[in-house]
Amino acid sequence: MLWLLTHDHLPWLGAGGVTHEPERLYTRWRETLDDGSYPSGDPLWQYPPGAGAALLLPGLLLPRLPYPWAFTALTLAADAAVAAALVRTGLTRHARGDGERSLLGALLWTAGLPLLLHLPLARFDVQVTALAVLALLVVRRLPRLGGALAALGALAKAWPALVLAGTEPGHTTRRAWTSAGITAVTLLALLASLFADALSFVRQQGGRGVQIESLGGTLLSFASHAGWPGRVRYQYGAMELVGPGVGVVAAASLTLTAASFALIVLWRLRVVGATRAATRAAARAAAPQGRWDPALTHDAPLAAVLLLTVTSRVISPQYMIWLLGLSAVCLTLRRSAQRPVALLVVAATAVSALAYPVLYDEVVARTWTGCLVMAVRNGLLVAAAVLSCVRLARLTPGRGDGPHEGPGPASRGAGHAPTATPQGPPPG
Template identity: 60%
Template sequence: MNRLRVTPGPVLTLTAMWLSTRALMLWLITHSGGRLLGGGSVTREVWRLYFHWYGVLAHGSFPAHDTLWQYPPGAGAVLLAPGLLPGLTYFQAFVLLTLAVDALTGAALVRAGTRPGRSLLGAAVWTGGLPLLLHLPLARYDVQVTALAVLSLLASARSPRAGGVFAALGALVKVWPALVLLGMPRGRPARSAWTWAAWTAITCLALLAACLTHPFSFLREQGGRGVQLESLGGTALNLARHAGWSGRVRYRYGAMELVGPHVHAVATASLALTAVSFGLLVLWRVRARHWSEATPYDAALSAVLLFTVTSRVISPQYLIWLIGLAAVCLTSRHTSQRPVAVLVLAAAALSTVAYPLCYREIIGGTWPGCLLMLARNGLLTAGTVLSFVRLWQAARPPAEKIAPATEPHPDSHRLPKRALSAS
């Protein structure tokens, strides 16, 4: 059997790139107390908030009355995991596990990229794209969630069942990985993936509910969220401050939110746009006629972009999701999302400038801060529109090649076949 030989050079280069960039990220996390790096605000979420939740979870309950707890029950399992590593502080164990999951994701993308007809560009995007967010990815559990989404997409090509299982596990930690099943090919693959996802979710929810009390308390807090400063609606309101809008910034539900007149209307408009986005995705799936190996990947990136851009909250760690999904798209040479991946990486770089480097400007609503968020969100919006348009166009059936028709003989209905051949 003939197999495509993969030269070790690109893989070794990616390995060296991963080791060097992750060493830099670890160095940044040990020096995160510097003013330029946010004065410790990036890492504070782990050693203060996550560790607090860990204590509550370890006593058999979800943080039922904590307004900051807005995550599905599966997040509890992720936050309990660092306690399984002995001899380390919670912070050290969390960073180590996050780094291990990061390496696993990179290895999965390398393996996918070395298959015949595939590309290592996806692994390069993950390896080089994540450090654009500095040390933030190591201080949030979004790397773990993104890993489950990436594994779901990569596994679905060979085993829709495994793809469904990974997607369900990701959705139990943060809801958005459920969107990665949107682009599954019609018929048996889609039914198999969705069925296994449903049974996995039901089984895991039952286990979590049996082990921990108040598993659905997050729904109450999630519904109370307002308009975060870094969202599209937040950017518009922040700009309105320069036109005399009387609102202000307040720390609520774990984020800097805007409060004041018309905020509720902006939040309602965001929810309406999210509903419209869902309708567009359903319409795409109904109208799609052409599937390639890249279609499930492209659909996942487009769907998550749509839901991210129309959300009331666009935290910097959301870019981790988009980088991971863009990386999966670029493992296929048939993807339609290459220019979208460039926009995602550019938005990630600007997100870092906004937080933690210039977050005081964002909170203060200064012109530099407003223009910075306008540029970041502009890139995300442009990427979203371009992603969906290219997804829609790629789903159209390829044009059939029609041979040019010859003009019939004017008297063909009168002449016998022999006469026609002679003429």
């Protein structure tokens, strides 16, 4: 990956210009931040305020290195931190009743990230993913720390807030979510006091259209072969489609994103309600209380982020870094139901490298090759999202095979004590 980073000009790497961000764009933003302001006049700035801190850190921690080198060094450090945390977790067995652990998560992260070629070293998504991964790995034991780490990630890119979607109802959720809220508000207030235009990203983000790599963009690209007159234009830092009907596709994507978020909230409410009902039933039967299935803590964030990814107007290739990190966390637990989903994510990651940077000219030109590559990548992501939600539902309390299901009539009639052992599906 480092070698590719220094040979970004090779013909077979396409014309994507992967190293443009740290060499030019991030350097320019860092200079603006050094002057005490967010780049509010730059339409390419579309990130929450915490992203500014992520871009300032390389220069602050490694001031003697050229900024692109310092940025890469910190990215490698974040990558190493994720790998070390996954290895340590994989070597821990039966901690706090979590069940047997596995090193498959560390293997997926280590072998999966290079499938994106050198892209991960030229974006700050590895740093954000590191915060999300660490938050997930510690939230059951140290909910306050897990909540704080999730908030730090969410302030750079909003999606890490979803890593708290599967926290155990009760004191774990209260501590994690309270810590996340306090951390987010405190840091946001601090950044707003130190830098001008801290919330300027909202304006730029709201103006984004349909990026060519998105699901809607893929459909419009195929439509161009049937006579659709739209074209591709560089705007808001991406190649977006413009023309008749694009506004409808963008609105449909936003509607689906909102519906996905509502589905996540409804699932969470159902989990909380079913858990409380199981606790009351166990108390009435004077039986041991059914414990929370740890697989839900890991699996729910992956399903949530997959849903919001496939409905997005963007789906940039660096989104795959997020999904690789969350999939790796799931695979640290043998009981996880997301193993086949992780395989689909890895396959989609490999195809993403073809779409960008290798065949990006074909994608932008909307040739049949470019359209088919994007159709395969996005098709794999849609399949992963659907499968992830289906398998997550099987672990949800309240189902016949859920972790909190009580004994059936036969066992009650035979006088057997209710079991507290989770009865979810076997590992994928």
